[in-house]
Amino acid sequence: MEDDLLICRCEEVTRSEVEEAIRMGLRTVNEIKRFTRAGFGLCQGKTCGRLICDILIREADMAPSEVLPGTSRPPVRPIPTRVLANRVSKEDE
Amino acid sequence: MQKTEIAVIGAGPAGLAAAIEAARAGAQVTLIDENERPGGQLFKQIHKFFGSKEHRAGTRGVEIGVDLLEEAKRVGVITRLNTVVYGLYHDKCLGLACGDHSEDLQTQAIILATGASENVLAFPGWTLPGVMGAGAAQTLINIHRVLPGRRILMVGAGNVGLIVTYQLLQAGAEVVAIIEGLPVIGGYGVHASKVRRAGVPILTSHTIVSAEGGESVERAVIAQVDNRWQVLCGTEQTLEVDTVCLAVGLSPLAELAWMAGCRFSHVPTLGGWVPLHDQDMQTSVPGIYIAGDVAGIEEASTAMEEGRLAGLAAAGTLCHLSPEVGEIKKSEVRDRLAALRWGGFGEGRAVAKRQIIEARCEA
Amino acid sequence: MRVDVHPILGNAPTGKSIILLVDGRPIKAIEGEPIAAALLASGRRVLRHTARHGEPRGLFCALGRCTDCVMTVDGQPNVRTCVTPARDGMVIESQVGLGRWKHLPLEKEE
Numbered sequence: 291m292e293d294d295l296l297i298c299r300c301e302e303v304t305r306s307e308v309e310e311a312i313r314m315g316l317r318t319v320n321e322i323k324r325f326t327r328a329g330f331g332l333c334q335g336k337t338c339g340r341l342i343c344d345i346l347i348r349e350a351d352m353a354p355s356e357v358l359p360g361t362s363r364p365p366v367r368p369i370p371t372r373v374l375a376n377r378v379s380k381e382d383e
Numbered sequence: 384m385q386k387t388e389i390a391v392i393g394a395g396p397a398g399l400a401a402a403i404e405a406a407r408a409g410a411q412v413t414l415i416d417e418n419e420r421p422g423g424q425l426f427k428q429i430h431k432f433f434g435s436k437e438h439r440a441g442t443r444g445v446e447i448g449v450d451l452l453e454e455a456k457r458v459g460v461i462t463r464l465n466t467v468v469y470g471l472y473h474d475k476c477l478g479l480a481c482g483d484h485s486e487d488l489q490t491q492a493i494i495l496a497t498g499a500s501e502n503v504l505a506f507p508g509w510t511l512p513g514v515m516g517a518g519a520a521q522t523l524i525n526i527h528r529v530l531p532g533r534r535i536l537m538v539g540a541g542n543v544g545l546i547v548t549y550q551l552l553q554a555g556a557e558v559v560a561i562i563e564g565l566p567v568i569g570g571y572g573v574h575a576s577k578v579r580r581a582g583v584p585i586l587t588s589h590t591i592v593s594a595e596g597g598e599s600v601e602r603a604v605i606a607q608v609d610n611r612w613q614v615l616c617g618t619e620q621t622l623e624v625d626t627v628c629l630a631v632g633l634s635p636l637a638e639l640a641w642m643a644g645c646r647f648s649h650v651p652t653l654g655g656w657v658p659l660h661d662q663d664m665q666t667s668v669p670g671i672y673i674a675g676d677v678a679g680i681e682e683a684s685t686a687m688e689e690g691r692l693a694g695l696a697a698a699g700t701l702c703h704l705s706p707e708v709g710e711i712k713k714s715e716v717r718d719r720l721a722a723l724r725w726g727g728f729g730e731g732r733a734v735a736k737r738q739i740i741e742a743r744c745e746a
Numbered sequence: 747m748r749v750d751v752h753p754i755l756g757n758a759p760t761g762k763s764i765i766l767l768v769d770g771r772p773i774k775a776i777e778g779e780p781i782a783a784a785l786l787a788s789g790r791r792v793l794r795h796t797a798r799h800g801e802p803r804g805l806f807c808a809l810g811r812c813t814d815c816v817m818t819v820d821g822q823p824n825v826r827t828c829v830t831p832a833r834d835g836m837v838i839e840s841q842v843g844l845g846r847w848k849h850l851p852l853e854k855e856e
């Protein structure tokens with residue numbers, strides 16, 4: 291079925307799951323992300339983010355300018371925590 | 384903590400041009416890119432560019448890239464490759480991740496030149512190995528010299544779809560067709576006639592219905608659509624392909640600008656959400672500048688000019704240029720930018736850019 | 747399927763030939779090329795399987811952004827193979843879902 295279409299490749303969340311969240315009244319990418327996990331994957335919504343915005347625009351009848359992308363948080367690439375924890379502070383020469 | 388006067392994030396045409404201009408004015412500049420090689424999208428562009436003479440029409444992107452790199456080295460830009468700017472914190476401090484460790488970099492001004500990300504299209508089978516971005520295919524053939532597949536379907540007839548199709552043919556693949564959902568071809572006529580002459584059909588008002596196969600793509604189903612993107616029953620055809628490339632547009636890659644708290648505007652002609660900026664490419668956050676595709680999807684030539692503008696402006700704010708000299712130089716660049724945003728395609732962008740600048744001034 | 751000759755780029759630069767151990771099988775690669783490119787050149791397109799439905803995934807963005815190409819490299823899971831250069835003797839394994847640390851059972855990845 292087309293409704294089983296995967297929207298979030300990382301977390302394997304389908305279009306019908308995202309639509310269900312919208313039917314329940316969620317209107318932001320961040321809320322949908324918390325509820326369905328779409329956008330919570332390793333890529334942090336880089337691939338699915340815009341698709342989720344498009345579904346919101348269509349299903350909730352919102353203007354594109356009303357749909358903000360999900361919040362960007364560091365790290366913006368999947369950097370292992372081990373690397374982030376290994377903080378090197380070089381003094382300026 | 385390490386310090387630099389100006390950090391330029393992204394070493395594509397915009398970032399390289401920005402770094403060169405700021406360093407030439409006397410600023411201490413650190414240019415950072417996550418890739419092993421600098422150049423951004425430029426090194427994948429093996430075709431001759433269009434545009435005016437000053438903008439090196441007829442030159443291949445690769446050659447422009449080599450020139451910029453040499454110039455950057457000559458004027459003393461510090462280049463840090465294989466380094467991701469993973470975060471942007473208050474007070475213009477950057478978090479860098481490099482190899483097995485991370486570092487902080489304290490800056491006085493930041494130029495974001497992070498480029499764009501490719502849009503995708505979801506359809507049954509779009510997660511199968513063999514479905515990939517057109518940019519991925521271009522990177523594979525032109526940089527890594529490996530074919531993504533033998534028989535390819537290209538989705539999207541904008542410039543990226545047309546150019547990558549031609550490059551796939553040059554690399555020895557077969558492109559079975561280019562399909563385009565709109566009734567018209569989005570890319571430039573020169574590129575369209577080139578692929579047509581090479582025997583690739585361009586099917587407008589067509590979409591991809593599904594990609595099918597066991598462990599990877601073995602075929603794709605396409606169909607005609609009406610003007611509301613509804614598939615017309617009975618027009619489905621199956622194409623024997625092993626690869627489907629998606630060239631369905633680019634969006635500004637503005638994650639760091641969001642993190643910095645910059646104000647944005649939604650501008651469809653420039654690819655979606657774009658950070659507001661003024662005539663100097665400064666965002667709504669003082670000291671943070673943007674240039675290139677992150678400031679709205681355009682072309683390499685405009686990316687370089689915006690980079691120069693941002694570089695001059697940032698160096699000016701840090702008093703490396705007198706206001707008078709800076710203004711003269713910046714207005715030269717603005718004139719060249721205006722000349723580039725001309726004609727059928729450029730006009731719309733010129734208007735959109737003006738709106739961005741006006742919105743920034745009102746903000 | 748390598749592009750050895752090219753009308754504009756000319757002949758492919760010759761690099762040092764190395765061996766990668768991929769799921770226990772040796773494959774030839776060129777030193778420094780991304781692991782995913784070497785795998786593709788050797789005819790392998792499936793890089794991992796997903797956690798929920800066990801679906802195959804391969805290279806998608808080739809830019810290090812989509813994370814579809816992650817594999818376990820020298821025991822470290824979730825390595826983006828499209829931006830990780832190949833080195834002689836690397837041990838590369840497919841993973842299911844987010845994978846696990848190998849050889850380091852005490853360390854926990856988020």
Ligand SMILES: Cc1cc2nc3c(=O)[nH]c(=O)nc-3n(C[C@H](O)[C@H](O)[C@H](O)COP(=O)(O)OP(=O)(O)OC[C@H]3O[C@@H](n4cnc5c(N)ncnc54)[C@H](O)[C@@H]3O)c2cc1C
Binds near residue numbers: 393423469497685
């Ligand atoms: C297939 C194709 C064909 C094209 N053909 C033409 C053409 O014929 N003529 C033309 O004028 N233009 C063409 N373009 C457009 C042109 O390539 C782009 O407009 C131009 O490259 C944009 O430059 P940029 O510097 O803004 O971004 P990019 O070239 O994309 O560079 C951005 C760089 O920033 C890096 N980066 C991003 N985020 C981070 C981070 N957090 N930390 C570290 N580094 C980061 C990226 O990895 C990248 O290297 C084409 C584009 C494509 C995709």
Ligand code: FES
Binds near residue numbers: 300328330
């Ligand atoms: S595709 Fe949704 S988080 Fe990666």
Ligand code: FES
Binds near residue numbers: 804815827
């Ligand atoms: S293919 Fe997208 S991260 Fe490697």
